[in-house]
Amino acid sequence: xxxxxxxxxxxxxxxxxIRNSSYVAGGLVGGGLIGxxxxxxLGNKNQDDAGTQGQQxxxxxxxxxxxxxxxxxxFAVLVAAxxxxxxxxxxxxxxxxxxxxxxxxxxxxxxxxNNTREYMQGPFYPGSNFQGYQSPLKRHEVxxxxxxxxxxxxNEKHDANFADLEGEQQDEILTSFQKDExxxxxxxxxxxxxxxxxxxxxxxxxxxAYGGNTNMEGWKMKGFPGxxxxxxxxxxxxxFMKIEPNSLHSYTK
Amino acid sequence: MAEKLxxxxxxxxxxxxxxxxxxxxxxxxxxKVVGLERGKERGLKDYYVVHDxxxxxxxxxxxxxxxKETISFRNNMKExxxxxxxxxxxxxxxxxxxxxxxxxxHSYRFLPYDFEIKSKTIEKYGDGKIKGLQLQDWGITYDELxxxxxxxxxxxxxxxxxxxxxxxxxxxxxxxxMKETPLTKKFKEAAKSLxxxxxxxxxxxxxxxxxxxxxxxxAGCQYCAFCERFGCEYGAKADPxxxxxxxxxxxxxxxxxxxxxxxxxxxxxGKATGVKFVDVLTKEEFIQPADMVVLTSxxxxxxxxxxxSKIGKPYDPNSGxxxxxxxxxxxxxxxxxxxxxxxxxxxxxxxxxxxxTVDDYNGDNFDHSDLDFIHGGSISFNQSGARPIxxxxxxxxxxxxxxxxxxxxxxxYTRSLSVSAQGASMPTKNNYMDLDPTYKDAYGLPLxxxxxxFTDQDRNLYNYIGKIGDQIMLEMGANKVxxxxxxxxxxxxxxxxxxxxxxxxxxAEPETSAVNNYLQMWDAENVxxxxxxxxxHNSGYNPTSTVGAxxxxxxxxxxxxxxxxxxLA
Numbered sequence: 168x169x170x171x172x173x174x175x176x177x178x179x180x181x182x183x184x185i186r187n188s189s190y191v192a193g194g195l196v197g198g199g200l201i202g203x204x205x206x207x208x209l210g211n212k213n214q215d216d217a218g219t220q221g222q223q224x225x226x227x228x229x230x231x232x233x234x235x236x237x238x239x240x241x242f243a244v245l246v247a248a249x250x251x252x253x254x255x256x257x258x259x260x261x262x263x264x265x266x267x268x269x270x271x272x273x274x275x276x277x278x279x280x281n282n283t284r285e286y287m288q289g290p291f292y293p294g295s296n297f298q299g300y301q302s303p304l305k306r307h308e309v310x311x312x313x314x315x316x317x318x319x320x321x322n323e324k325h326d327a328n329f330a331d332l333e334g335e336q337q338d339e340i341l342t343s344f345q346k347d348e349x350x351x352x353x354x355x356x357x358x359x360x361x362x363x364x365x366x367x368x369x370x371x372x373x374x375x376a377y378g379g380n381t382n383m384e385g386w387k388m389k390g391f392p393g394x395x396x397x398x399x400x401x402x403x404x405x406x407f408m409k410i411e412p413n414s415l416h417s418y419t420k
Numbered sequence: 421m422a423e424k425l426x427x428x429x430x431x432x433x434x435x436x437x438x439x440x441x442x443x444x445x446x447x448x449x450x451x452k453v454v455g456l457e458r459g460k461e462r463g464l465k466d467y468y469v470v471h472d473x474x475x476x477x478x479x480x481x482x483x484x485x486x487x488k489e490t491i492s493f494r495n496n497m498k499e500x501x502x503x504x505x506x507x508x509x510x511x512x513x514x515x516x517x518x519x520x521x522x523x524x525x526h527s528y529r530f531l532p533y534d535f536e537i538k539s540k541t542i543e544k545y546g547d548g549k550i551k552g553l554q555l556q557d558w559g560i561t562y563d564e565l566x567x568x569x570x571x572x573x574x575x576x577x578x579x580x581x582x583x584x585x586x587x588x589x590x591x592x593x594x595x596x597x598m599k600e601t602p603l604t605k606k607f608k609e610a611a612k613s614l615x616x617x618x619x620x621x622x623x624x625x626x627x628x629x630x631x632x633x634x635x636x637x638x639a640g641c642q643y644c645a646f647c648e649r650f651g652c653e654y655g656a657k658a659d660p661x662x663x664x665x666x667x668x669x670x671x672x673x674x675x676x677x678x679x680x681x682x683x684x685x686x687x688x689x690g691k692a693t694g695v696k697f698v699d700v701l702t703k704e705e706f707i708q709p710a711d712m713v714v715l716t717s718x719x720x721x722x723x724x725x726x727x728x729s730k731i732g733k734p735y736d737p738n739s740g741x742x743x744x745x746x747x748x749x750x751x752x753x754x755x756x757x758x759x760x761x762x763x764x765x766x767x768x769x770x771x772x773x774x775x776x777t778v779d780d781y782n783g784d785n786f787d788h789s790d791l792d793f794i795h796g797g798s799i800s801f802n803q804s805g806a807r808p809i810x811x812x813x814x815x816x817x818x819x820x821x822x823x824x825x826x827x828x829x830x831x832x833y834t835r836s837l838s839v840s841a842q843g844a845s846m847p848t849k850n851n852y853m854d855l856d857p858t859y860k861d862a863y864g865l866p867l868x869x870x871x872x873x874f875t876d877q878d879r880n881l882y883n884y885i886g887k888i889g890d891q892i893m894l895e896m897g898a899n900k901v902x903x904x905x906x907x908x909x910x911x912x913x914x915x916x917x918x919x920x921x922x923x924x925x926x927x928a929e930p931e932t933s934a935v936n937n938y939l940q941m942w943d944a945e946n947v948x949x950x951x952x953x954x955x956x957h958n959s960g961y962n963p964t965s966t967v968g969a970x971x972x973x974x975x976x977x978x979x980x981x982x983x984x985x986x987x988l989a
Binding site: 395 | 469471490500504602913
């Protein structure tokens with residue numbers, strides 16, 4: 168039934184598109200890929216109209232499984248740390264509800280976690296503050312080292328796992344990493360913290376295809392409409408616009 | 421043992437803007453050309469799923485694979501250079517079309533002042549003004565280069581309008597300027613009320629459909645906000661794979677070979693005889709013999725290939741003699757971010773080169789008599805589309821993580837604007853490139869070593885121009901403008917700009933320059949080296965239009981050389 172609704176909606180959206188399309192057609196003559204894309208783009212928008220978000224969420228949930236981490240206690244450290252970096256509050260969901268830990272897990276299992284497109288030949292030297300990343304460790308090894316250290320320091324200081332600490336205690340430990348006050352092997356604690364921080368933000372705002380930004384909630388909080396084919400008819404307007412976001416998934420529907 | 425291929429008239433190394441234009445112009449005239457490109461084939465058909473910030477803008481899908489090749493870097497000669505292990509400060513291109521696929525499209529012509537900077541500065545301010553700078557004239561004037569700017573702009577279809585300080589033009593812009601938005605209007609009104617002369621940014625994202633002299637049909641920009649670091653799925657951004665390469669193929673005289681990474685220029689008796697390359701997929705080696713060799717492989721590779729092949733005299737920073745690797749320049753980029761409490765903007769909409777600019781503080785458009793620097797910069801507002809991973813503006817003093825960061829970055833994502841300057845970069849004796857003694861690429865060849873740091877000229881320019889930007893931002897109505905951090909040492913990590921220049925500079929004399937004003941090497945007359953590597957310094961604008969103009973100039977030179985031979989200038 169859902170399928171039938173979808174195809175009706177798609178037809179409707181194409182009709183609606185043709186009705187409103189003078190602005191786009193005005194700009195387009197070259198051999199772009201626009202034809203196929205616009206139909207599918209609005210197809211997705213319509214699906215939202217039809218209230219099938221729940222189903223999308225369910226599909227997304229299949230992605231929320233570990234592909235890199237094997238130890239639940241260490242994964243819990245990641246969950247707790249990312250949640251402090253981007254917490255749940257009045258503005259909306261935090262890193263954990265947005266699936267950022269799974270985004271990071273998946274990234275560590277792939278090309279990024281293994282630094283495959285980066286120069287990893289030795290010899291290795293620490294370098295100056297201006298020479299960039301010089302660690303011999305790959306990112307997945309940086310996370311192994313850094314997360315284990317968060318856990319160790321938490322146990323040393325508070326006799327409890329990192330995930331079980333109060334928020335303020337967690338912040339204190341994270342801050343000591345950011346300030347480079349913790350000694351790690353092969354990488355500085357500051358470098359680990361910076362990668363963790365950046366990856367958390369990526370997990371919150373990258374396309375949901377990557378396992379985070381659940382249901383595009385990160386984008387919705389920020390007012391970013393995701394993938395839109397055109398603002399040709401909107402960009403001259405003085406009015407601020409709230410636009411329902413679209414994800415990459417709409418390319419393939 | 422390398423396999424020897426049949427000889428060709430011309431071999432071109434690198435198929436970005438410069439390589440494509442030269443291939444088109446030579447192929448059109450009937451020369452047989454082989455275009456070698458180390459990256460993969462790509463074109464409009466490959467820009468399908470591009471609205472993905474993570475993949476393209478953060479993970480650099482379209483850029484150089486550093487596991488195969490990078491550079492090493494140090495701030496000064498006393499330091500040990502270490503490899504640039506990850507992309508950051510600049511984003512090197514790779515693949516058909518080069519960085520021309522993922523550029524923003526800002527399309528300015530350099531100023532007449534730029535080409536004669538040394539003479540004009542001394543003439544007006546005296547010798548003392550350029551002390552400590554390794555300043556040179558380019559061996560060509562704006563008037564001489566003007567027709568070639570026109571040729572490039574017609575191919576790219578540039579959308580623009582005349583401006584107060586703009587140099588003379590023999591042709592109008594091929595297409596009208598892009599749309600005026602509430603934000604470009606806001607910038608222009610503020611700049612005008614401060615007595616400046618704003619105009620719409622000249623853009624290679626086209627304002628309307630356009631057919632170029634090569635018969636390529638470009639589309640009109642849709643303002644979708646995925647431009648720099650992305651390919652354009654509409655074919656609305658002038659990109660070599662859309663605007664030039666289809667014609668290159670139509671000539672029937674150009675054989676483009678992908679996955680061909682050139683490792684050496686082979687030469688004998690002061691002339692090149694061809695190039696050696698490795699197929700990066702199969703690892704087989706080939707020799708491509710040719711009557712003429714054209715290097716169009718960006719600043720870094722143009723310099724490295726010459727040093728590796730021992731063509732031209734390497735630059736020696738101790739004596740200031742030699743030319744290959746000399747006058748590496750970058751750009752000085754003060755910005756002003758303003759925060760607005762009562763207004764909210766559609767900052768997520770945009771196009772790469774949608775914006776407005778003032779030149780009142782660029783070049784020698786203002787008096788430098790009492791200033792402690794020369795040149796200046798263009799100051800622009802650019803509505804290129806803010807994306808959520810990269811754009812988290814927060815007022816100074818806000819932590820960069822936690823609840824406050826989250827709330828502020830969400831609030832100001834659509835309530836902050838930036839004005840940014842592109843400041844010129846002047847050459848000095850100690851900023852240069854040579855070969856690294858330690859680190860090697862995937863083929864066992866030495867990496868290029870970059871030695872670079874900012875100078876007092878740079879810092880003085882940065883502080884002065886930055887304050888002008890702040891004034892504009894406040895006049896635009898910002899409640900608060902962020903404090904700018906000081907310009908300390910050059911850092912290879914945060915993205916600044918992919919406007920690297922120099923290394924194989926042009927000029928009027930072989931003692932101080934590597935190529936003449938046809939981009940022909942003084943020391944090897946059948947080798948032409950084209951690109952921003954030829955810039956004797958870097959101006960206060962994006963470099964691409966000037967690279968395009970020099971490419972047409974070089975193509976004319978190569979054709980002339982193929983008939984007459986000898987040094988052309």
